[in-house]
Amino acid sequence: MRPTRTFRVLEPYLYLLPTLIGLALFSAGAVAVSFLMSFTHWDIITTPEWIWLENYITLWQSDLFWEVVWNTVYFILLAVPLSVVASLALALAANTTLKGIVFFRTAYFLPVVSSMIAVALVWSWIYNPEYGLLNYLLDLFFGIRGPAWLDSTSWALPAMVIVTVWKGLGYSMVIFLAGLQNIPQDLYHAATIDGAGVWKKFRHITLPMLSPTTFFVIVITLINSFQVFEQTYVLTKGGPANSTLTMSYYIYQNAFQFFQMGKAAALSYVLFAAIFVVTLIQFRIQKRWVFYG
Amino acid sequence: MARRIRTIARYILLTAIGAVMVGPFLWMVSTSMMDQQDIFRVPPQWIPRQIHLKNYRAIMEVLPLGTLLLNSFTIAICATIGQLCSCSLAAYAFARMKFRGNTVLYFVLLATMMIPAQVTMIPVFLIMKFLGLIDTLYALIVPAFFGGAFGTFLLRQFYATIPTDLEDAARMDGCGKFRILWSIVLPLSKPALATLALFTFMTYWNDLLGPVIYLSSVENATLTMGLANLQSGVMVTRYDLLMAGSVLSVLPILLLLIIGQRWFVKGIATTGLKE
Numbered sequence: 001m002r003p004t005r006t007f008r009v010l011e012p013y014l015y016l017l018p019t020l021i022g023l024a025l026f027s028a029g030a031v032a033v034s035f036l037m038s039f040t041h042w043d044i045i046t047t048p049e050w051i052w053l054e055n056y057i058t059l060w061q062s063d064l065f066w067e068v069v070w071n072t073v074y075f076i077l078l079a080v081p082l083s084v085v086a087s088l089a090l091a092l093a094a095n096t097t098l099k100g101i102v103f104f105r106t107a108y109f110l111p112v113v114s115s116m117i118a119v120a121l122v123w124s125w126i127y128n129p130e131y132g133l134l135n136y137l138l139d140l141f142f143g144i145r146g147p148a149w150l151d152s153t154s155w156a157l158p159a160m161v162i163v164t165v166w167k168g169l170g171y172s173m174v175i176f177l178a179g180l181q182n183i184p185q186d187l188y189h190a191a192t193i194d195g196a197g198v199w200k201k202f203r204h205i206t207l208p209m210l211s212p213t214t215f216f217v218i219v220i221t222l223i224n225s226f227q228v229f230e231q232t233y234v235l236t237k238g239g240p241a242n243s244t245l246t247m248s249y250y251i252y253q254n255a256f257q258f259f260q261m262g263k264a265a266a267l268s269y270v271l272f273a274a275i276f277v278v279t280l281i282q283f284r285i286q287k288r289w290v291f292y293g
Numbered sequence: 294m295a296r297r298i299r300t301i302a303r304y305i306l307l308t309a310i311g312a313v314m315v316g317p318f319l320w321m322v323s324t325s326m327m328d329q330q331d332i333f334r335v336p337p338q339w340i341p342r343q344i345h346l347k348n349y350r351a352i353m354e355v356l357p358l359g360t361l362l363l364n365s366f367t368i369a370i371c372a373t374i375g376q377l378c379s380c381s382l383a384a385y386a387f388a389r390m391k392f393r394g395n396t397v398l399y400f401v402l403l404a405t406m407m408i409p410a411q412v413t414m415i416p417v418f419l420i421m422k423f424l425g426l427i428d429t430l431y432a433l434i435v436p437a438f439f440g441g442a443f444g445t446f447l448l449r450q451f452y453a454t455i456p457t458d459l460e461d462a463a464r465m466d467g468c469g470k471f472r473i474l475w476s477i478v479l480p481l482s483k484p485a486l487a488t489l490a491l492f493t494f495m496t497y498w499n500d501l502l503g504p505v506i507y508l509s510s511v512e513n514a515t516l517t518m519g520l521a522n523l524q525s526g527v528m529v530t531r532y533d534l535l536m537a538g539s540v541l542s543v544l545p546i547l548l549l550l551i552i553g554q555r556w557f558v559k560g561i562a563t564t565g566l567k568e
Contacts, residue, residue, distance in 0.1 A: 011470060012386045012395075013386075015382040015386035016383050016386050018382065018439045018440050019379060019402065019439065022379070022439025022440040022441070023402065023405065026417055026420075026436050027408060027413065028401075028405075030413035030417050030420075031408060031412055033415075033419070037415065037416070093303075093307060094307065098303060104311055106554050107314055108310065108311070108314045109558075110314065110318060110547065111314060111317075113499075114318075114542075115499035115501070115517055115543070115546070116501060117517045117520050117542065118321070118539035118540075118542045119317070121520065121536070122318070122320060122536065123317065125321075125532045125535070126317060131333050131334070133320060136335075136336055136337050140336075169314070171561060174557075174561045178562040223407070227409050227410065227411065229502055230502065233502075234521055234524065248411055251411045252411075255418075256506060261415055267411075268409070268414075271412070272408065272412050275407065
């Protein structure tokens, strides 16, 4: 039996049916519902009450909201540069054909595939002020008395940054490695003949040729840093004294602990807008520094 | 000679980095085999003075480990099947079929990667509530059967690299599109499917936010949830037990990493490079 004409026209959509339903329900639909919800007051039990912009206005006037915004920004300002520089350094170190290199790369990749909960648990043990490994090593090598890390309002957030950066290094390293291996080797040969040293080659060949990869890594790391959740859930629950309360965890608290769905939806839109704007800005300014050979 | 020194220096550097990246895991394993006195000792013990496996037995008494493992496995395996089915179908349509809105739809799908989970999680929670799936494993499994940007992108990119000659020949012989997908395209796409399977399994096995939102009763809890609850409960200083639990959570993934190292790498490299 030959397929009918109607069937031939509809066939692609059959293949796409699950995806289209998913898009409609779990992405586009959800985004729209969330948007409407952000204009309501709703405790999930009683009927939602339409309150126009009140959620946004209340947030704007709340000190806690600005504290959360600052924590999120502070987290990003620490995590993104640290992560990009460290993973590039890691990729440069691992970009060799030495025997056993696959073993090393796989080892560096272990934190990426492990669950955040396992990683956060072992780090909370490492951060233990009296018996933890970190303060012991700080004392042993530098004679420094380490802080109480997760119990300190000034150190808890940097401590979370360290865990996050450490866990993600292997991922960005793999992307950087792929980028490094795409750089034509004759560029380096030519530079060597011209008498360029290691630093000059890095500065004038590796960095510009790698800039599209660097751009991608920065975009991804930023988006992920905006959404840090599981570390907070396991390590600090936003404490001490809200010093690690970042946007994503604050949304979770409002939605699923305080059942303020409208407020949580408004917050999620603030987060969405922030991610969108920052990503857009990055695509704008990339023209000034990203080099597509 | 200079070359030799440089090689040795490089190995020392690589090992030093390795110590930072793997050290915490060794510390995890080591702590999981210590008893209480060894843990709270100054200076810290690197290696347990006596190897104890009793923490692993103890954690089975505190946590319903069998149930937790079974739930985590069920969710991860079912979600993986769901992603493989739905993404391979969608990717095939995007890669090989001409239809109205192909490019636009593909772009929209990729754009959904930008949406933070926090925006969609409340409405999706409501959908699950409406369907009566709260506190069932289905709440986590069902969405996996409805496609995903990452999986579709990964497979579409791979399908695009497969030459169409074989498919053309099969079409001449009167094969339908689904037959072609099933007996030609999919068998040729094994590496990409393996990559997607690994990533999906890992994502769902490690997930904490999803289970925390959707699951509440002990019978439906996952391993990650069990560990999180253990830590926020009375066990906050029982690092011996917490580390034993963490080892159990990392172990299956470590095995997957060892088996599928190159597929992991390939998957990440594909998403990082514009084709």
